[in-house]
Amino acid sequence: MKNNSGNGDTKGRVSSFQSLGAVDGPGIRFVVFLQGCPLRCVYCHNPETWSIQGGIEMTANELYSKIKKYKNYFGKNGGVTVSGGEALLQVEFVKEIFRICKENNIHTALDTSGMGCEDEESLRQLFSLTDLVICDVKFASEENYKNLTGGSLEKVLHFLELTKVCKIPVWLRQVIVPGINDDHLSIKKLNDIADRYENVEKVELLGFRKLCISKYDSMNMEFKLKDTPETSEDTILKLYKHINKR
Numbered sequence: 001m002k003n004n005s006g007n008g009d010t011k012g013r014v015s016s017f018q019s020l021g022a023v024d025g026p027g028i029r030f031v032v033f034l035q036g037c038p039l040r041c042v043y044c045h046n047p048e049t050w051s052i053q054g055g056i057e058m059t060a061n062e063l064y065s066k067i068k069k070y071k072n073y074f075g076k077n078g079g080v081t082v083s084g085g086e087a088l089l090q091v092e093f094v095k096e097i098f099r100i101c102k103e104n105n106i107h108t109a110l111d112t113s114g115m116g117c118e119d120e121e122s123l124r125q126l127f128s129l130t131d132l133v134i135c136d137v138k139f140a141s142e143e144n145y146k147n148l149t150g151g152s153l154e155k156v157l158h159f160l161e162l163t164k165v166c167k168i169p170v171w172l173r174q175v176i177v178p179g180i181n182d183d184h185l186s187i188k189k190l191n192d193i194a195d196r197y198e199n200v201e202k203v204e205l206l207g208f209r210k211l212c213i214s215k216y217d218s219m220n221m222e223f224k225l226k227d228t229p230e231t232s233e234d235t236i237l238k239l240y241k242h243i244n245k246r
């Protein structure tokens with residue numbers, strides 16, 4: 001990725017787009033999925049995004065020329081969400097996309113695990129252009145986080161601390177996997193994290209799904225949770241009762 005910051009020529013690698021998304025932030029949104037991820041979540045639906053070399057290369061201006069065709073659909077609440085892979089691996093590119101969006105009065109949301117950039121100055125610059133952070137706290141114990149994603153919960157908490165200092169609204173998310181984090185203790189830990197940061201506005205619990213199995217098969221990869229059942233709506237509803245911010 002090349003950084004020519006400020007003129008829209010910054011290049012990044014894009015995996016795919018969703019032009020009228022309704023689940024990754026408020027309102028109707030143009031969602032950009034960037035290439036590259038430092039994690040290896042055991043339930044990942046998008047292993048094709050893992051390599052930073054994959055996808056297609058484009059400039060922030062080229063990307064914005066696609067976004068602007070949908071601007072009229074965004075209405076009052078909608079806008080642009082940059083997701084991944086892990087968007088923070090291409091922080092300069094995200095900054096440039098958000099800078100152009102803000103110049104055009106478009107709401108900006110960053111969908112991230114909170115891992116991928118530890119440079120505080122870069123993150124502060126990014127937050128100055130970000131209206132909402134959606135942080136997927138993969139697991140609320142260090143042990144599960146390490147064993148099931150390869151990452152570090154401590155680094156995510158450090159990231160959340162910075163969102164608090166910078167006063168950025170945050171939505172937390174977690175995928176609920178039967179037999180792993182669908183118990184009261186795991187949810188209590190997630191609830192404690194949400195309550196620790198006053199800028200966290202709400203917590204979203206998502207069901208574990210297995211729609212990605214055929215994708216793994218076609219990539220000759222093993223989906224390690226193929227025998228784990230999907231999460232029932234009933235389980236999600238019960239667990240929400242232990243979440244204060246919902």
Ligand code: SF4
Nearest residue numbers: 037039040041044085
């Ligand atoms: S952070 Fe997202 S893209 Fe990366 S491994 Fe986890 S689920 Fe997959």
